[in-house]
Every structure is written in C-alpha cells, then in structure tokens.
Amino acid sequence: MTSATDSDQADHQVRTTGGLVIEDLGVSLTGKDVDVVDDIDLVLKPGEVVGLVGESGSGKTTVGTSLLNYSRAGAHISSGKVLLEDRDVLQLPWKEVRKLRGEEIAYVPQDPASALNPSIRIGKQLVELQQLRGIGTSESRLAAARAGLEEVGLPSDDEFLRRYAHQLSGGQVQRVALAMAFLPKPKVLVLDEPTTGLDVTTQKMVLDTMAALCRTYGVSALYVTHDLAVVANIADRVAVMYAGQIAELGPRDTIFANPSHPYTRALLDSIPHLSQARALKGIPGRTPSPGRRPGGCRFNDRCSFAVDRCRDEVPALREIAPEHEVRCHRVGEIGTWDINIGTVPDADPDKPRDVILSVDGLNVFYGRKQVVHDVTFDLAKGEVVALVGESGSGKTTISRSVGGLHKDWTGTLTFEGRPLATSARKRTSDDRRRMQYIFQNPYLSLNPRLTIEQIIKRPMELFGLAKGKEATERVVELMGQVALGSQMLHYQASRLSGGERQRVAIARALAAEPDVMICDEITSALDVSVQGSIVELLEGLRLERGISMLFVTHNLALVRSIAARVEILQAGKVVEEGSVVRVMDTPQQDYTKTLLGNSPRID
Amino acid sequence: MTQEATLPDPLAEVAPPRGRSGGAAWGIWLARRLGLAVLTLWLVSIVVFLATAALGDPVRAILGRDYGTNVARREQLEAQLGIGDSIITRYFDWLGGLLTGDFGTSLANQQPVWGQISSSVVNSLVLVLLSALAMVPLAFGIAMISSHYRRKRPDTVIQTILLALAGVPEFVTGILLVSVFSTTVFKIFPAVTLVAPGGAPWDEPKSMVLPVLTLVIAVTPYVSRIVRATLLEVLDSDYVELARLKGIPEPVVMRKHALLNAIVPGIQVVSLQLAWLAGGVVLVETLFQYPGVGRQLVDSVRNHDVAMVQALSMIIAGVYIVVNLVADVLSILLTPRARTAISS
Numbered sequence: 002m003t004s005a006t007d008s009d010q011a012d013h014q015v016r017t018t019g020g021l022v023i024e025d026l027g028v029s030l031t032g033k034d035v036d037v038v039d040d041i042d043l044v045l046k047p048g049e050v051v052g053l054v055g056e057s058g059s060g061k062t063t064v065g066t067s068l069l070n071y072s073r074a075g076a077h078i079s080s081g082k083v084l085l086e087d088r089d090v091l092q093l094p095w096k097e098v099r100k101l102r103g104e105e106i107a108y109v110p111q112d113p114a115s116a117l118n119p120s121i122r123i124g125k126q127l128v129e130l131q132q133l134r135g136i137g138t139s140e141s142r143l144a145a146a147r148a149g150l151e152e153v154g155l156p157s158d159d160e161f162l163r164r165y166a167h168q169l170s171g172g173q174v175q176r177v178a179l180a181m182a183f184l185p186k187p188k189v190l191v192l193d194e195p196t197t198g199l200d201v202t203t204q205k206m207v208l209d210t211m212a213a214l215c216r217t218y219g220v221s222a223l224y225v226t227h228d229l230a231v232v233a234n235i236a237d238r239v240a241v242m243y244a245g246q247i248a249e250l251g252p253r254d255t256i257f258a259n260p261s262h263p264y265t266r267a268l269l270d271s272i273p274h275l276s277q278a279r280a281l282k283g284i285p286g287r288t289p290s291p292g293r294r295p296g297g298c299r300f301n302d303r304c305s306f307a308v309d310r311c312r313d314e315v316p317a318l319r320e321i322a323p324e325h326e327v328r329c330h331r332v333g334e335i336g337t338w339d340i341n342i343g344t345v346p347d348a349d350p351d352k353p354r355d356v357i358l359s360v361d362g363l364n365v366f367y368g369r370k371q372v373v374h375d376v377t378f379d380l381a382k383g384e385v386v387a388l389v390g391e392s393g394s395g396k397t398t399i400s401r402s403v404g405g406l407h408k409d410w411t412g413t414l415t416f417e418g419r420p421l422a423t424s425a426r427k428r429t430s431d432d433r434r435r436m437q438y439i440f441q442n443p444y445l446s447l448n449p450r451l452t453i454e455q456i457i458k459r460p461m462e463l464f465g466l467a468k469g470k471e472a473t474e475r476v477v478e479l480m481g482q483v484a485l486g487s488q489m490l491h492y493q494a495s496r497l498s499g500g501e502r503q504r505v506a507i508a509r510a511l512a513a514e515p516d517v518m519i520c521d522e523i524t525s526a527l528d529v530s531v532q533g534s535i536v537e538l539l540e541g542l543r544l545e546r547g548i549s550m551l552f553v554t555h556n557l558a559l560v561r562s563i564a565a566r567v568e569i570l571q572a573g574k575v576v577e578e579g580s581v582v583r584v585m586d587t588p589q590q591d592y593t594k595t596l597l598g599n600s601p602r603i604d
Numbered sequence: 605m606t607q608e609a610t611l612p613d614p615l616a617e618v619a620p621p622r623g624r625s626g627g628a629a630w631g632i633w634l635a636r637r638l639g640l641a642v643l644t645l646w647l648v649s650i651v652v653f654l655a656t657a658a659l660g661d662p663v664r665a666i667l668g669r670d671y672g673t674n675v676a677r678r679e680q681l682e683a684q685l686g687i688g689d690s691i692i693t694r695y696f697d698w699l700g701g702l703l704t705g706d707f708g709t710s711l712a713n714q715q716p717v718w719g720q721i722s723s724s725v726v727n728s729l730v731l732v733l734l735s736a737l738a739m740v741p742l743a744f745g746i747a748m749i750s751s752h753y754r755r756k757r758p759d760t761v762i763q764t765i766l767l768a769l770a771g772v773p774e775f776v777t778g779i780l781l782v783s784v785f786s787t788t789v790f791k792i793f794p795a796v797t798l799v800a801p802g803g804a805p806w807d808e809p810k811s812m813v814l815p816v817l818t819l820v821i822a823v824t825p826y827v828s829r830i831v832r833a834t835l836l837e838v839l840d841s842d843y844v845e846l847a848r849l850k851g852i853p854e855p856v857v858m859r860k861h862a863l864l865n866a867i868v869p870g871i872q873v874v875s876l877q878l879a880w881l882a883g884g885v886v887l888v889e890t891l892f893q894y895p896g897v898g899r900q901l902v903d904s905v906r907n908h909d910v911a912m913v914q915a916l917s918m919i920i921a922g923v924y925i926v927v928n929l930v931a932d933v934l935s936i937l938l939t940p941r942a943r944t945a946i947s948s
C-alpha cells in the first residue's frame with residue numbers, strides 16, 4: 002500500500018515535469034469480486050522507458066491498457082488513479098478520454114500482423130485519427146504521415162501509402178504501428194510486447210526506432226513484455242509483475258545486478274545468455290489465474306525460499322534501497338544473486354561424433370521457386386544441431402524436408418547409412434517412428450477433441466509399441482518424464498497452458514521412442530520462463546536417452562545453451578557452420594556478426 | 605559496428621504490388637470465372653433436359669388418360685417434341701434453340717414460350733430486387749445494433765425475434781400480414797396483385813408492399829444473424845481494439861473498422877438468399893397472385909408444359925449462377941488480400 006507521502010511526492014513530480022503517475026490501480030472481473038490486478042503504483046517520468054515484465058497471466062497487458070482507461074470485455078477498472086498532468090484519466094468524461102487516447106497517450110499493439118485493419122490502406126489508417134479530429138488540412142496530414150514513415154525508416158511514397166497491411170512484412174507493420182502511435186506526438190506511450198514474433202534484426206530495428214522517438218519527443222513509455230532480455234536493452238527502470246501485483250521495481254541496473262525478489266531471480270535464471278551456456282531452469286508450476294491466487298505471498302507456492310510466514314502474511318512493497326522496491330518477506334535473508342549462477346561449460350567442440358543423420362546437397366522447391374540452396378550438414382547421436390536464421394531463411398523448410406513433410410526436394414538424406422525417401426509416406430514405418438517432429442505452436446498441434454491420454458497413446462498404437470493397459474501405464478510414465486501430473490490424463494488440450502501443451506507434444510514424440518527429434522521453434526510461442534523449463538526437459542532427455550535433435554530457432558542465446566553445433570542460414574544457404582563455441586565466440590561472417598549484435602542480451 | 609548498414613532494405617522485404625496495372629490478370633481471372641459459369645449452365649441444361657424430356661414418355665405424361673383415345677393430339681405432340689429422333693438430337697435441337705434465343709413453343713397453348721414468360725421474369729426480378737434493396741440495409745442495420753449491445757438485453761430481444769421469424773414459414777408470414785394489413789385489422793394494402801392485361805404489378809405500388817414485406821421478413825433473419833456473428837468476431841480483433849485505443853469514436857469503429865471486414869460473409873449469405881428468392885418465391889407469388897416465374901412454373905408443371913418448365917428452370921439456374929458470380933466478384937473486390945493476389 003502506498004503511504005500518503007509517497008503519492009504526495011509523486012504528485013509533486015508530475016506537476017513540475019509531466020509524465021504519468023499510476024496510483025493504487027486495480028482491475029476486477031465484472032460481476033465477481035476477483036482482482037485481475039491490484040495495488041499497482043508506478044511512475045513514468047518524462048522521457049523514461051519503464052519495462053513491465055511478467056509471465057502470461059500476470060496482468061501486465063491489463064495494466065498497460067488501463068493507462069488509456071480501457072479494459073477488455075469481462076473486466077473493469079475498479080480502483081485507483083492514472084494521473085496525467087493533474088488530470089485523472091480514469092475519472093475523465095468519456096468524450097475526453099477518447100480525445101486523450103491517441104493524442105496524449107498512445108498504444109502500440111502486440112501482434113503486428115493482426116493489429117492493422119486488413120481492409121484499409123495504411124496511408125488512410127495513419128491519418129485517420131487526425132482526419133476525424135479535424136487536425137490540419139488533408140495536405141498537412143499527408144505530409145505528417147510521410148514524415149512519420151520516414152522517421153521509422155520506411156518509404157513514404159504514394160505506392161507505399163496505398164499498400165494494405167498484408168503487403169508489408171512483420172517488421173514493417175510494427176513500424177507502421179509505431180509511426181501511427183507517434184504521429185499525434187503523444188506524451189505517453191504504452192507498448193504491448195511490440196516485438197514478440199519478430200526476428201532479432203527486425204526486433205532491434207523496432208526497438209532502436211522506438212528509443213530514438215522517445216528521446217526525440219520526450220515521451221514516457223511503458224514497455225510490456227515477458228522477456229527480461231529485451232527490457233535490459235531499452236528500459237530505464239523495470240517493474241516485475243506477478244499474479245496481478247508488482248513484485249519488484251527498480252532502476253534497470255539494480256534489477257539486473259541485484260534482483261531481490263525470488264521471482265525476478267527465477268525469471269533471470271530462465272534466460273539463456275549469448276556468452277556462455279547455462280543450465281536453464283523454468284519456474285515450477287504456473288501463474289495462478291485471477292481468483293485462484295494463493296493467500297499470503299502470491300508466489301509462495303512456486304518459491305524455493307518460501308517459509309510459513311509467506312503462506313500466512315501478505316507482503317507489502319517495501320523500499321530496500323533508493324528507488325528499489327520489493328514485495329517479499331525474506332528480502333535480505335535469501336542471499337545474493339549472481340548472473341553466472343547456472344553457467345555450465347559449453348558443449349565440447351572436440352567430442353567424437355557418431356553421425357546418425359546426414360543431409361547432403363539439399364535443394365528445396367516450392368513449385369518453380371527454389372527456397373533452399375545446396376545445404377549440407379549432419380547430426381550425431383545424442384547431439385543437438387541448431388538451424389538458425391531470420392524468418393524466410395529456410396530453416397523450417399529444411400526441417401520439414403528432413404522430416405518428410407515437404408517432398409519437393411533433391412539431394413541425399415542418409416539415416417544410419419541408408420538413404421531416406423523424400424516424403425514420410427514413402428519411408429518405412431520404422432524410419433517414421435524413429436524420427437519425430439514437434440511443431441512450433443502447441444495451440445494448433447494438439448487435436449482439441451482428444452484427451453491427453455489419447456494424444457500420447459496414438460503413436461504407440463500406430464507403431465504397435467504398446468496396447469491397452471500397458472500403453473496407459475507408459476503414458477503416465479511419459480507424462481511424469483515431461484513433468485505433467487497424471488491427473489491431466491483425461492483432460493482435453495484446451496485446459497492446459499501453452500507450456501503444458503508443448504510438454505504433451507514432446508511426450509507424444511517420445512511415445513514413439515525416437516532417435517531423432519526435429520524441434521521446429523518449439524519455444525518461440527512460449528514465455529521465457531516456460532522456455533527455460535522446456536529446454537531443461539530436452540537437455541535431460543538428450544542425456545538420458547541419447548536422442549539427437551535438430552533444433553530450429555531464431556534465438557542465438559538459446560542455441561548457446563542447448564546446441565553443440567549450429568548452422569547459420571541466410572536466404573536458403575548456410576553462411577556459417579561449426580561448433581557453437583567457435584561460431585559464437587569467433588564469428589567469421591558479417592551476417593553472423595550482425596545476428597549476434599542484434600540479439601538482446603543481459604550478460 | 606555498422607549494423608544499420610547491413611540491415612535489409614525495407615523495400616526489398618516484400619515485393620511491391622504491381623499496382624493498378626493488373627488489368628490483364630483481372631481479364632484472365634474474369635474470363636475463367638465466366639467460362640466456369642457457362643460450363644455450370646451447360647451441365648444444368650443437361651440435367652433439366654434429362655429430367656423433363658428424356659425420362660419416361662413425356663407425351664404419355666402430358667396426355668394421361670387421353671393417351672389412348674386422343675390419337676390426333678398424341679401425334680401432334682410427338683411431332684412437336686420430336687419423339688422419333690434420338691435423345692441426343694433432341695437435346696442439341698433444344699440447346700441450339702436456347703442459344704439462339706428460341707425457347708420453343710408452349711405445349712399448352714402453342715404460343716412461343718419467351719413471349720409468355722418474359723413479363724413474368726421481369727416481374728419476379730423486380731420483386732426480388734425490391735426485397736433485396738429493403739433487406740440488405742435492414743439486415744446489416746439490425747446486425748450492427750445487435751452486435752453493439754452484445755449479450756445485453758437489446759441483443760437478446762433482437763436475436764429471439766429473429767430466430768422466431770426465421771422459424772416461421774414465409775407463407776404463414778404472408779397470411780399473417782394479409783390478415784393484419786388487408787382484411788381483418790387494417791385495410792391498407794390489397795391482398796392480391798391484380799394486373800391489367802399488358803400492365804405491370806408496379807403500376808399499383810400498393811400491391812407490391814405485402815409481397816415485398818413477406819420476402820424481407822423471410823430472408824432478413826438469416827442474413828442478420830450471419831452478419832452479427834461475423835461482426836462479433838471482428839469486434840474482438842486486435843485491429844478493432846487498436847482503433848478504440850487510438851481514440852476512434854465507437855460509431856466510426858463500427859462503420860469503418862468492423863463493418864468493412866464483416867461485409868464479405870454478408871455478401872455471400874445475401875447472394876444465397878437472393879438466389880433462393882429467384883426460384884423459391886413460388887409460395888409467396890401464389891399467395892399474393894403475383895404474376896411471376898414462381899407462379900408460372902407451378903402452372904406449367906401442372907399443365908405438363910415441358911417447354912415452359914425447361915425454359916423457366918434454365919432462367920432460374922441462370923439467375924443463381926449470375927448472382928453467385930456477382931457475389932464472388934464483390935467479395936474479392938472487398939477483400940484487399942484476395943484482390944491484390946489477383947493483380948500481382
């Protein structure tokens with residue numbers, strides 16, 4: 002709870018300098034007495050970027066849109082103040098709120114592909130607000146739109162203004178959204194995971210653009226994300242949210258050098274580093290949804306430092322150092338944190354390799370268009386080889402060809418010395434069994450009509466590995482291995498979280514007792530903390546079962562922690578390959594250097 | 605480091621669309637669709653011909669009990685239908701006639717078919733078009749109001765009424781309207797359409813009201829429910845949320861951002877309903893004695909007038925195909941992604 006003096010101080014700050022103050026903000030579910038977020042106190046100083054970090058379900062987006070007095074259907078803002086220069090946004094009449102949106106507080110949406118209206122040309126969307134408000138003439142609005150596009154590094158000619166959103170790439174759409182948000186020169190900007198789903202180069206470009214614009218116009222920004230590594234590069238201060246409350250708040254350097262809440266530490270432990278391999282760790286359990294949050298400290302059921310007091314007593318946000326606030330009973334009792342905790346030796350580049358799968362001269366076509374050119378690499382037993390590249394580099398195409406899902410390719414694919422047919426249909430049942438594919442999006446790769454038991458059992462029945470009761474026992478065993486409780490046996494996939502679904506997908510692949518697993522961006526749709534636990538799981542499987550993995554990703558830091566060898570792809574060609582240590586410590590090619598330079602890092 | 609220099613050129617990321625010069629591509633696309641439409645029409649002609657002329661003995665069907673007694677009439681019919689020729693010859697004779705605009709001669713009164721049906725075709729088209737003109741704005745308006753109040757009381761009331769209307773057969777609606785507006789309660793509109801010889805039904809505009817109203821009530825619920833469902837989906841989309849967060853007033857969000865993206869499923873269902881109206885107005889036309897194709901089709905079937913049935917079936921099929929073609933073209937024109945895919 003904020004004391005009176007705190008808010009007085011904050012008020013004072015606003016009057017002299019502008020910015021935005023959030024006081025005791027709460028959002029509840031409509032019709033129920035359940036808080037989605039509560040007790041949020043946060044100050045955005047002018048020109049300052051504040052990172053708001055948390056897992057899915059922590060309420061971070063809810064806080065973000067509350068600044069514009071907006072809540073999604075089913076929830077409403079139940080308490081608190083959002084002060085913009087003495088005016089409480091939450092108490093303003095509806096018409097003034099609408100006027101304030103866009104002009105004074107702007108919002109940059111999460112998903113670049115779906116955030117622009119598919120039926121309106123971008124030139125029109127850019128000037129729409131000004132046109133409705135009657136700001137300027139049509140010429141001046143058009144000129145402003147062109148200038149705005151140039152500011153974000155996009156072309157500003159008529160041809161570009163006449164395009165629709167689908168005629169732009171993901172990075173271009175996101176920069177159009179940025180330009181649109183900046184056009185009315187707002188004072189405050191709310192960015193809701195604007196770079197999720199973009200590859201590192203585009204992400205860097207968008208982040209740089211955003212930072213430059215904020216500096217130029219003195220805009221305060223709230224940057225909402227699940228990825229602490231992104232925040233490390235752009236934020237001045239960081240607020241870590243858990244289960245609807247701020248768990249820790251402080252200047253960026255303090256948060257990364259001296260994280261004091263066990264949750265912040267756990268988040269940091271789940272992030273892979275570029276400079277050194279780490280044994281990534283997830284956070285056990287999952288973020289409790291509103292209404293199911295435990296009493297006492299909300300993190301107590303997932304916290305490795307929890308004591309009885311944590312279960313009984315609700316902790317307050319306390320200042321432990323200037324500007325550094327933590328909501329934990331045991332601050333100061335749980336020791337210090339070191340960024341190098343969890344560091345492990347990199348994969349040994351000189352380890353003898355026993356090749357199980359080799360790809361030679363792979364050319365892949367979509368119709369007449371060749372998308373992969375003469376790619377050659379191999380995979381040894383118990384080894385992880387990473388295919389890395391930006392979107393459109395052909396990494397997924399290669400993995401689909403190797404898996405036999407795409408058959409329009411030439412070259413040789415040798416599995417234990419035997420050539421494999423192009424399509425999975427033509428391969429023997431045993432070859433199909435021994436090579437399993439795990440897809441990127443666990444929300445789409447599990448049949449929503451089947452129970453988890455049926456999903457995992459299917460490969461066993463298909464390949465005649467087990468039947469009936471024996472199969473069920475094996476399903477329970479496999480679910481144990483991927484850290485899913487057997488109570489989920491009869492659940493349907495819709496009841497599971499993203500991370501749990503991906504575990505089911507992994508268990509399904511394991512059910513076939515494969516020798517090779519092809520993992521196609523399997524963590525990119527998931528929170529960083531969930532990614533950490535999935536990587537932990539895969540590493541365990543590799544060591545125990547000696548499974549080889551082809552790991553497709555755009556995240557180089559992740560590669561460092563999981564893979565032994567890496568293939569850097571650009572436009573369907575391998576530009577650099579070798580052991581992870583060699584490629585990442587002494588990159589030879591400019592492209593690899595650019596990728597490394599653009600990757601967000603906290604080390 | 606000079607990272608900026610190695611960044612990909614934003615223009616190169618996506619090939620620019622070829623702009624408005626895709627005329628040739630459009631021409632090819634349209635030619636293909638027209639070709640398919642003609643092919644469909646041809647297949648329909650085979651089905652219509654087989655069903656009406658080739659199966660069984662049409663002359664026996666026409667004459668019934670007179671088949672054995674009225675030899676002169678039988679021979680005259682056999683000559684007119686060309687029973688002596690092979691079925692293929694007869695089909696091509698008929699098809700050739702259709703292509704040259706000769707729909708044949710009515711068996712019932714020996715008049716050219718086209719002369720008899722042309723006015724009823726026009727009458728029916730006018731009826732359907734008037735209904736469509738009233739129905740489309742009404743259905744979209746109701747859908748917008750309903751989705752604006754989603755799951756609140758006005759929405760529930762509207763949806764209940766629509767569902768009830770959709771469940772009532774159109775002739776029951778018609779009878780109800782007649783009893784309310786022309787017989788028992790009020791006497792505002794005529795209950796039947798009386799057309800002077802050589803005149804048209806719209807010479808007496810009042811007489812058009814009840815048939816149009818009946819059709820509008822029959823069709824609006826379907827269209828409205830589909831458009832509402834699409835609108836609800838669109839209103840949940842990220843771009844509508846962004847428009848609201850951008851400070852766009854709600855009516856503009858609904859009109860510009862939401863409706864524009866919900867209109868295509870609306871067009872599809874409107875086209876299906878219009879096509880249904882073209883052939884399915886039989887009951888309504890009969891009820892109001894409206895001189896349209898539906899009524900004429902029923903009469904012709906009753907009279908075993910093969911030539912008339914064939915001609916009317918082909919015209920109804922033609923309307924189906926044209927309406928669907930128009931709907932497809934409109935859908936593509938209104939979906940930028942589909943439109944630009946054709947021209948580039």
